[in-house]
Amino acid sequence: MNTKLSVTTVCKSWHAVGIRFLYEDIAFRTLAQIPVFLRTIKMDPSKFGTLVRNITIHAFVGPQYDDSFTRYIQEIVDSCPSLRQIGSMSPHALPLTTSLPTLPSNITRVSFNDLTPAILSLLGSTQNSLLSLALILPAVDSPEWLGPDIQTPFSLPNLEDLAIAATPLPYRPLTSLL
Numbered sequence: 285m286n287t288k289l290s291v292t293t294v295c296k297s298w299h300a301v302g303i304r305f306l307y308e309d310i311a312f313r314t315l316a317q318i319p320v321f322l323r324t325i326k327m328d329p330s331k332f333g334t335l336v337r338n339i340t341i342h343a344f345v346g347p348q349y350d351d352s353f354t355r356y357i358q359e360i361v362d363s364c365p366s367l368r369q370i371g372s373m374s375p376h377a378l379p380l381t382t383s384l385p386t387l388p389s390n391i392t393r394v395s396f397n398d399l400t401p402a403i404l405s406l407l408g409s410t411q412n413s414l415l416s417l418a419l420i421l422p423a424v425d426s427p428e429w430l431g432p433d434i435q436t437p438f439s440l441p442n443l444e445d446l447a448i449a450a451t452p453l454p455y456r457p458l459t460s461l462l
Contacts, residue, residue: 303331303335304335307332307335307336308335308336308337308338309337309338309340310336310338310339310340311339311340311341311342312339312340312341312342312343313342313343314343315343315344315345315349315353317343318343318353318356318357318360319352319356321360322356322359322360322363325360325363325364326363329363333363333364333365333366334364334365334366335366336360336364336366336367337366337367337368337369338367338368338369338370338393339360339361339364339367339369339370339371340369340370340371340372340373340395341357341371341372341373341374342372342373342374343374344374344376345374345376345378345379345382346379347379347381347382350379350381350382350383353382354382354383354384354385357384357385358385358386361385361386361387361388362385362388365388365390366390367388367390367391368390368391368392368393369391369392369393369394369395369416370387370391370393370394371393371394371395371396371418372395372396372397372398373395373396373397373420374397375397377397377398377400378396378398378400378402378403382400382402383402384402384403384405384406385406386409387406387409387410389410389412389413390413391410391413391414392413392414392415392416393414393415393416393417394406394407394410394414394416394417394418395416395417395418395419395447396418396419396420397419397420398420398421399419399421407438407440408438411438411439411440411441412441412442413442414440414442414443415442415443415444415445416443416444416445416446417440417443417445417446417447418445418446418447418448419447419448419449420448420449420450420451421448421449421450421451
């Protein structure tokens, strides 16, 4: 990150190249970064929003932040027409009550560290455009913890890459401890 940032300060010609590299891959490590990034994109959507290709969420999202998290991420997704990949690979699973944004058809790569009804819904809405899917699933004896949504099959006709891993037993989401 420091290297990408320092490239933007070398000279004017390097600034444009550095900005492209700086905004191409976005990683949110804290929730506070999300509204700040949204404000930056809204300052000049044609300059910043078009540069974003990948968004990864590494932040812990507590249940009390569900609504604002969903709203901000939806606004970011809507403001980034070149976005191709989105995921949440935080060591902390998203709360079961979290809604995820409606993704446009240009999203071709999705990665999540859990499987919730919201993620299943998101996969169902992007099933025709997905080329790559990575999931880390909880190791459980049966899928009942997801409810009836897990029983609904869907097709991924264009999928080229599939990566699935399992968490060790016993699985207890961090949010269950709160």
